[in-house]
Amino acid sequence: MSAETIFITIIQCIIALSLLGTFVSYTIIATKRHKEARNRKRQAQLNQLIVDKILPQFIKEDLSEAVSEPLIDRKILDELALMDKTDRQLMIDTLIHLRWHVAGANAFILHRVYVLLELNQDSLQKIKSRRWQVNVQGLHELTLMDYAISDIDILRFNLSDVSELRSAARSAFMRFSKNEPFRFFDEIRDPLSIWELVGFFRILDQSKDTVKSNFANWIRYSRNKTVVICCMKLAAHEQSIEAIDSIEGLLNVNDHALRSHAINALGHLRALHTQDHLIKMYPNQPIDCQCEILFALGIFRTPGAIQFLKEQFLVTYDFEIENNVAGILARLMRGGQLNWTVPQLQERKQRILNYYLQEQ
């Protein structure tokens, strides 16, 4: 067989494979769409069923009383046809979707429906799977439906090689650990992203009964910079006053990104005693740190801080700083905390200040 013949044969095989590939693509598209349409229809039915028949029964019941017997009618359970795996998953998705939009007693009702229909067993099964994607799905379901699992079951995922799984485990741990929701900070070896922090904030806001953590230790001793930044932001969000001393220690680090986070946190925590230190360090700071100092002083609103802000506005020629200070001063003036009339203000500065004063 000549080389040309072999080449043409290979080409013919690829043509056949391309034809097959095209046909398979069409088949998958058609099948997936059919399945999706069926699932959508079923999900709409389940949604309706939950809203019309299941939730009203729970609402009638006194939530404070512990009820051992399931409240859902056998008839409704049959109607749900929950033996089917796809339907069970659809039911979980429906409950999560509803749970996302409600809080308080309604959220608790959805949680109880989840448990009564034993959908939690499906989620628990998922965290035992060997596939990390399924583990993540299980952890998300349990977290979002507020079904607590033991710390040990979650902590083993913290050692996973997959960052998505570690991240899901941290969120779950934070949600369910009653004593120390941030204990995982001790073991973190990889960097935390701001995205994870956004999730932590959300969980904190949803779990008002969580034990207040002491972030001071991690801020002082953690060797992972992202943990330190994360803890400073959490301390500021939680108004954790005891963290102020540790944060203050970071005003002297050589990493200016870290320093600017520290200054920002001190501002949010209203650490008034750091005012002199901040003013003293101001001249030899990079611009992001200077802006954070001005922001912090704007929160302090002490006579000294306001005087410094006014001085900076008069002497600075940097556009960013000028605008930052003007914004802060205008806010103070609008709020009645500052009554400032400067007869000799440069025309440009006067225009900037006027702009911020008129801003809604």
Add this chain to the structure above:
Amino acid sequence: MVIYVAMAILSYKHIRLYFWKNMGHYTQNMISSPLSPGISVIAPAYNEGLTIIDNVYALMHLNYPLYEVIIINDGSTDDTLDKLIEHFALKDVDLPYHERIKTLPVKRFFRSSDKAYEKLLVIDKENGKGKADASNAGINASKYDYFLCTDVDCILHEDTLSRLMRPILDEKSRNQLDDIQVIPDTGYIHVEDNQRRVIAVGAPLRMINSSDVDNGVITRFRPPNKILPRFQELEYIRAYLLSKMAWSALNCVPNVSGGLGLFDKHIAVKVGGYDPRSFAEDIDMVTRMSVYMIQNNKRYAIRYIPVSLCWTEGPQNLKVFSRQRVRWARGLVQIMRLHWHVLFNTKFKRLGMVVFPYNFLFEFLAPILELTGFIFYIYLIVIGAINWVNTLTLLCFLYMFSVMISSIAVLWDQLTERHYRKTSEVIGLCLTAFAEPFIYHPLIVFFSLKGYVQSMFRQKLVWGNMQRKGFSSSNTKGTSSST
């Protein structure tokens, strides 16, 4: 062929990973988070009087906690500015404006006196003969650290900002970070954090022709009925979901489209923003941003997400389409000429060894090679040296392979999101792939070559008007235009 198959597999894996990552509804976390960084949405407008109000409304109803909308009236000769002033109760303001990027003179700034539109800032400037100059004015006036560049006639998904912001917030350094060194009483040594920084994020653009739009919201998605936008829809799906997703997985994204791109303002300003002289200002700026990062030893990434977030009206007739493609081709020549030093330069790492060589071989040289092959075949026919059986087999291979790749791209799109209501619409779009090699592909090659020839002879490029049908509502359709 191997490259296309590899890209298809890689993009599939990346798409799957994206969806696993987004399983926990976490995008919604951003909507209420105090940590969400601010974004300035910049949309230049030139003679968009017909649709401007609906478009601005759509931009002001995005799901994101902290953003502003900056509309730049780029010297419109129609009633674009008047309509904006009247509808949004705009009043002149003396905005502190710092011209960090040089632009043509800015005449006035407007803000609304109605608190409901406090996010809106309108800039009136002299016409800059292109989108770049107007976008630069928007960047100068923006107050947040990130800016989203779009066209005012584009319709954005309500979650566009939170979805595009996620890759920026989620980027992690793979290396263990340095220990923190506290050096009290020794002054400050300002060190730079060398964590990988996402400098730009993009998402697929799609065609809005034939879809139903109500008050700036798409109520029914349809593949375009007209043949040219339909081909473009298929081309866009292929380009974004096969090519760019694969490049994103390898951190080798060559370009973030001018229609929808989220950029790091600090880096964009450092490189001088968009170049108003460029015919492909988006590729040019992304390339300069990448070069800047590499030359300053900073680690960076450019990311793409697989979810379609932006819908735009594609050229409906051959004249407008030709103008667009000729401009793109000339832009590519410009990019190759301007950044020639990057090509096969190991100093520029992936940019020099992967991104640019790919652009050079598969984008720039492809039309020239195709034309050469075509002429060679004609020569063989003329001298009677052609083996018809083998030739037809090879042509059949090219044809079937291109159809399969397009079909896979549509499949990936369907696995991502199902915008079209009917299966017949999807299959109809797939079937378009059978006609593409005969109609659309020769057109693209022809217009690219035309652009190259115009570049060689340095002919003046006419930006012209993009004839728009408008999509505000079914009974108010007319024609508007933009650069």
